[in-house]
Amino acid sequence: MSVIPYPEVTSLFKYMPWPGFARDTLLEQQIWYSSMSAFNDPFEGIYEIQDDISVHVAIALAAKVRAYSHWDDVEGYIRTRVLHSRQNSLALSDDFKAVVKQHVEAAREQIRSLGVLSLSMVPDSILLWSHYADEHKGICIEFERNIDEDSGILENSRPVIYSDLYPTPSVDQLVLDPRALTNKVVYTKSHHWAYEKEWRLWKDKGNQKHPLPGPVKSVILGSNWHGSQEDIRRICRDLNADLVQAKIVQGRYDIEFETIQHRET
Structure with a gap:
């Protein structure tokens, strides 16, 4: 019940x-x-959105966006399209930042229309x-x-x-x-x-x-x-x-x- x-x-x-x-x-x-x-x-x-996306959340989003059933496929997508090496560290690719921006803008649009x-x-x-x-x-x-x-x-x-x-x-x-x-x-x-x-x-x-x-x-x-x-x-x-x-x-x-x-x- x-x-x-x-x-x-x-x-x-x-x-x-x-x-x-x-x-x-x-x-x-x-x-x-x-x-x-x-x-x-x-x-x-009025609201403020804090910080940039973290790497571990980017990986979670990548798996969700691609909807792959096998981890090897997700890992390959992350390695080639999501993250790249920069000064001995991992950073988000510009393409994937655009995907993140789309998610944020969709959230903003929901606020405007609700x-x-x-x-x-x-x-x-x-x-x-x-x-x-x-x-x-x-x-x-x-x-x-x-x-x-x-x-x-x-x-x-x-x-x-x-x-x-x-x-x-x-x-x-x-x-x-x-x-x-x-x-x-x-x-x-x-x-x-x-x-x-x-x-x-x-x-x-x-x-x-x-x-x-x-x-x-x-x-x-x-x-x-x-x-x-x-x-x-x-x-x-x-x-x-x-x-x-x-x-x-x-x-x-x-x-x-x-x-x-x-x-x-």
Whole structure:
């Protein structure tokens, strides 16, 4: 039986203004994945690639590129096309450096074209409600994590790592793992954003809609929400999702929730 990665995280949350994309997201059951160049943080997508390729990784790549079944064939290719003698040492040939450059550029192109969905692990962040849900007039959608859904697949979905430094994958890492650059860049963000407790999903193509990352478990209305109750209740019934009202807690800076319409069990 498959175990969902990060089993302690059972739901993920998306703060959105209402109606706008939020209503369309619920009705169409599709959500927008943005390219990283469209994010509001100009530091997003900045990275540095460290060092040149090492000889042992070049040999591994040569074996992979040639797909030979016998080591003698790989060894011959490496000796004649990959490495050559220079000042009593081994160096990469110019032809093979071009192959490496192609791998690095393919990784860069993946970053440029992919789409990212930003979610949070918490539904009660006053700052997130203010910044992304139209000053608490919008909604927060709760997506249930499921091993069969995008939010439960580790290769495309995981928490953000907050750092003081830009992601710096090495050429070796990019050659051995085509997704190394994507995994480093997509899931690394400045420590200044740590309060968001962000979780990200990515797709190969950005700036377009993709299926929801999981079933809608609840729709939370902001404390200043003033939309049509009839409309949102109908949408939640169709989705079989709880409808929840966020409220400002008296006496302290906090948010509490009240379920105003339960889903069928």
